[in-house]
Amino acid sequence: MNERSFIFVSEMRIRDTNKELSVKHHAMELLLKDGFDGFSMQKLAKACDISVGTLYIYYKNKEDLIIRIGIEEGKRMMKATMKNFSPDMPFAAGLKVQWENRSAYWLKNKQASLFFENIKHTHYAEVILNEISDGFRPTMQQFVKNSIAKKELEFLSFESYWSVAFGPLYTLLKFEQNGKSVGNRPYKFSKKVMYQTLELVLKALKP
Amino acid sequence: MNERSFIFVSEMRIRDTNKELSVKHHAMELLLKDGFDGFSMQKLAKACDISVGTLYIYYKNKEDLIIRIGIEEGKRMMKATMKNFSPDMPFAAGLKVQWENRSAYWLKNKQASLFFENIKHTHYAEVILNEISDGFRPTMQQFVKNSIAKKELEFLSFESYWSVAFGPLYTLLKFEQNGKSVGNRPYKFSKKVMYQTLELVLKALKP
Amino acid sequence: MHILIFKTNIETEDARKELGSLLNSHRSIIDWNIDKEDVDKVLRIESELNNTREIMTTINKAGFICEELPD
């Protein structure tokens, strides 16, 4: 018989964190390898060495699986990004914490970071974003608002602000991800270069 | 008989520019859809509605095809990037020309731009880069050198410089590519925002 | 609550609708969905009862293939 009570499932989830982590890890790996269209529950079950039936106990379908894994990991990322951060901080100090948190998360969670890079282009992004950015988006918006009011940040269009505030950081992190920067130059992320780059960004955004 | 002289092939190439463009277009489309591993000469021939035999007359194999298409398109991109540019220009004027040329190429050649984004992560990148960056890389390096000597540009590590000089531009172009910026905000590229952002970047890089 | 997982041959929208009228009126079924993208057209049922066999018979009688998918 393939039925089981939810209580049993819950217990299994607690006891079987390894299996859950394995599903998450392999799902992200397959999604990165085969793309969102090439991914299937069958392939995932095979990669995890579990039956398709077991996979369907946890997730309704591919859509449900991608979204729930995205939400779970997204919440972890948001939490990591908010560590030691407050929207009332001076702009320079706040942006520094943001750069430190975002780079630390990226470097420790390369697979998940790539997953979020790729999901941006899909219809899953909106559902996941709506679930995870409660609190995050308003906090970041408040930070920008406060900084402009305190005359610590130029008044700019949002995309102009964001591309200067975070574009250089993610450029460096993508260099690290490829192990190469522009023109195939070997590259290794360093905090020294990150802080040097942050100085320039702070100069750019100061009124 | 499936043989044909090279003279005939050359004539065909000249007469058959449409077929060649179709091969290039479909190759990029398939590479973006299926990735470099999923791409095959068989799939490409099918997409172009020509026989595999015909494809092999022009290209030795998948590797040869990807590299030659990359080199051809890369040269076009480099040429577009160098339009009206000289390494002796004042830094602000030179970077402005670079931003204008790069954004114009990207907006007019979205498929090729995406192709170059994706090829970065593959072993094809090095071969292609070596073929196309003759002249381009030394010119850009000379521009940076001159600007530092004239005290128009801060002396920085290369990655720090590049991530600030071009990271924000490519961030905006990727927003445009997705039609969305951060947090799913609808986005349309505008020159006004580009120039506003360039102003910030120039401020950041000024000694 | 019990989760029951089946392999089916429900492919078309019509077949899905017919199945829907069966399942929606079933007393023990809380929720159900079919993964149409899956090769096995997996049917996932949330039921108040542990009634795998009964549901299978109901669906088979309506003319559809419906088998247990092993763990």
Add this chain to the structure above:
Amino acid sequence: MHILIFKTNIETEDARKELGSLLNSHRSIIDWNIDKEDVDKVLRIESELNNTREIMTTINKAGFICEELPD
């Protein structure tokens, strides 16, 4: 120069080597390569002569499948 395109069954490194010793010593062949990734293991030959049939026969005699790939 002529470009000749064939479908073959050259899969292993050993088969490739054996074919190599045939083709490298052939008077008319300037260059050749096999696309091992391709399902048809396409053999592409640059030859000074228009000798499709002769080359095909030579390769067939060595025990390999080698057919013309149509335009």
